[in-house]
Amino acid sequence: MTTSPSTVALAPSEITVLARAVSQAPSVHNTQPWRLRVRKSDVDLVERTALRLPAHDPEDRDRFLSCGAALAHLQLAARVLRRCDTTSFPSEGTVVATVHAVPGASPDASDLARYHAIGRRRSHRRRFRTEAVSEVDSTAVTAAGTEADVQVIEPGHLDALGEMLGFATRVFRADPAYQRELHSWTARTFGLHALGAEDGVPEAALSDEPLPAAGLVRWDTPVPDDARLTEHLEAERLLVFCTDGDTRHQHLAAGAAVERAWLEATARGLAGSVLTQALHLRGFRELLAERLDLPGVPQAIFRFGHPAVPVPPSPRRPLADLLPDDFPGPRTEPDDPNRST
Ligand SMILES: Cc1cc2nc3c(=O)[nH]c(=O)nc-3n(C[C@H](O)[C@H](O)[C@H](O)COP(=O)(O)O)c2cc1C
CATH class of the missing domain: 3.40.109.10 (NADH Oxidase)
Incomplete structure (x- = not known):
C-alpha cells in the first residue's frame, strides 16, 4: 500500500529548512515572537505571547505583524519545498496559522526569487543612493x-x-x-x-x-x-x-x-x-x-x-529554540542567520 502524498510527514531535513526560513523573518526589536509545532505534514506557527514590549507595542500589534512576516517565510519555504498552497487560521489560542505542507501549486519564478532573497534581507537603516528606483x-x-x-x-x-x-x-x-x-x-x-x-x-x-x-x-x-x-x-x-x-x-x-x-x-x-x-x-x-x-x-x-553601503545582520535564536520539546527531528546547532537559503 502506498502512502498518500498528502499525508507524507515532513522529514527532519525539511523541518530544518522551514525552521531556518522562519527564523530569518524580521520582527519587532528582533524579539522573534514565534515557535513552530510540526504535526506530520502540518506546521503550526505559534505566537510567543510572553515576549512583550509594553512601552513600544502596548497592544501587541507589532508582535502579530511579526508573526505575519514569519508566516510569509513559512509559506514561501513550504511552497518551494513541497508545492504547498494552503494555510488555515485557527480562531483562538496561540496558534497563529497552520501551513499544510501538502502537494499543490508549483512555486512560480517570483516565489523562487523571494525565497532566495530570505538570507539577504536586512533592516537597512541607512540613507539610500540618490539613483531613483525604476x-x-x-x-x-x-x-x-x-x-x-x-x-x-x-x-x-x-x-x-x-x-x-x-x-x-x-x-x-x-x-x-x-x-x-x-x-x-x-x-x-x-x-x-x-x-x-x-x-x-x-x-x-x-x-x-x-x-x-x-x-x-x-x-x-x-x-x-x-x-x-x-x-x-x-x-x-x-x-x-x-x-x-x-x-x-x-x-x-x-x-x-x-x-x-x-x-x-x-x-x-x-x-x-x-x-x-x-x-x-x-x-x-x-x-x-x-x-x-x-x-x-x-x-x-x-x-x-538602492543601498549605498552593506549593513550587518542581526542575530537569531538557535533553530532548536523554534521547535517544541517533542519535536522528532534533529536538534540543530545555533544557526548562522546570514546563510543564504
Ligand atoms: C512588525 C515590525 C515592526 C518593526 N518596526 C521597526 C521600526 O519601527 N523601526 C525599525 O528601525 N525597525 C523596525 N522593525 C525591524 C526590526 O527591528 C528588525 O526586523 C529586527 O531587528 C531584525 O533585523 P533584520 O530585519 O535585519 O533581520 C520592525 C520589524 C517588524 C516585523
Whole structure:
C-alpha cells in the first residue's frame, strides 16, 4: 500500500529548512515572537505571547505583524519545498496559522526569487543612493505586498508625514520608560554582549541618522526640522500598508504583505526598512490616515531604495529554540542567520 502524498510527514531535513526560513523573518526589536509545532505534514506557527514590549507595542500589534512576516517565510519555504498552497487560521489560542505542507501549486519564478532573497534581507537603516528606483521595480514591490486584505499606498502629502514623524521623534526621545525598554533590546547586543546574542538589535544595525533612515528613535537620534525631514522622505520610496480594520487577522495579513514586498525589493537588489514606531503613539494612526487620505488603518511604513553601503545582520535564536520539546527531528546547532537559503 502506498502512502498518500498528502499525508507524507515532513522529514527532519525539511523541518530544518522551514525552521531556518522562519527564523530569518524580521520582527519587532528582533524579539522573534514565534515557535513552530510540526504535526506530520502540518506546521503550526505559534505566537510567543510572553515576549512583550509594553512601552513600544502596548497592544501587541507589532508582535502579530511579526508573526505575519514569519508566516510569509513559512509559506514561501513550504511552497518551494513541497508545492504547498494552503494555510488555515485557527480562531483562538496561540496558534497563529497552520501551513499544510501538502502537494499543490508549483512555486512560480517570483516565489523562487523571494525565497532566495530570505538570507539577504536586512533592516537597512541607512540613507539610500540618490539613483531613483525604476518604475518596474517599484511596481513589482507594491504588487508583491498587495493582497485581498491589505492595500499598499504610495503616500502623498509628505510634508504632513514629515511634520508628524518629527513630532513623534520628539515624544519618543523624551520618554524615559520608552527609552529604557528600547535600550534593553539594543544594549544586549553591544560590544562584548554581542558574543552569543540571540535576539535584539545590534548597534551596527542601528543608525546615527535622523528619521526616516534611523528607523528607531533613541535618546540621541537627531531631530531635523520638519522641512528637512520632508526632504529626506522625498528622497526615498515609501509605501504605507493599510487594512480595513484593526483585527488580529488583519495585523497578520499586513505583516505578511510587508514581508513579501521586502523580499521582492531584496530580490531586485534593493534594500529597505520598516517603520512602525511612530504608529504606536496614541491617535497617530487616525491622524495619519486623515492627513494622508489613506484608504484604511495604517499598519506599517516601508521605505526602500538602492543601498549605498552593506549593513550587518542581526542575530537569531538557535533553530532548536523554534521547535517544541517533542519535536522528532534533529536538534540543530545555533544557526548562522546570514546563510543564504
Ligand atoms: C512588525 C515590525 C515592526 C518593526 N518596526 C521597526 C521600526 O519601527 N523601526 C525599525 O528601525 N525597525 C523596525 N522593525 C525591524 C526590526 O527591528 C528588525 O526586523 C529586527 O531587528 C531584525 O533585523 P533584520 O530585519 O535585519 O533581520 C520592525 C520589524 C517588524 C516585523
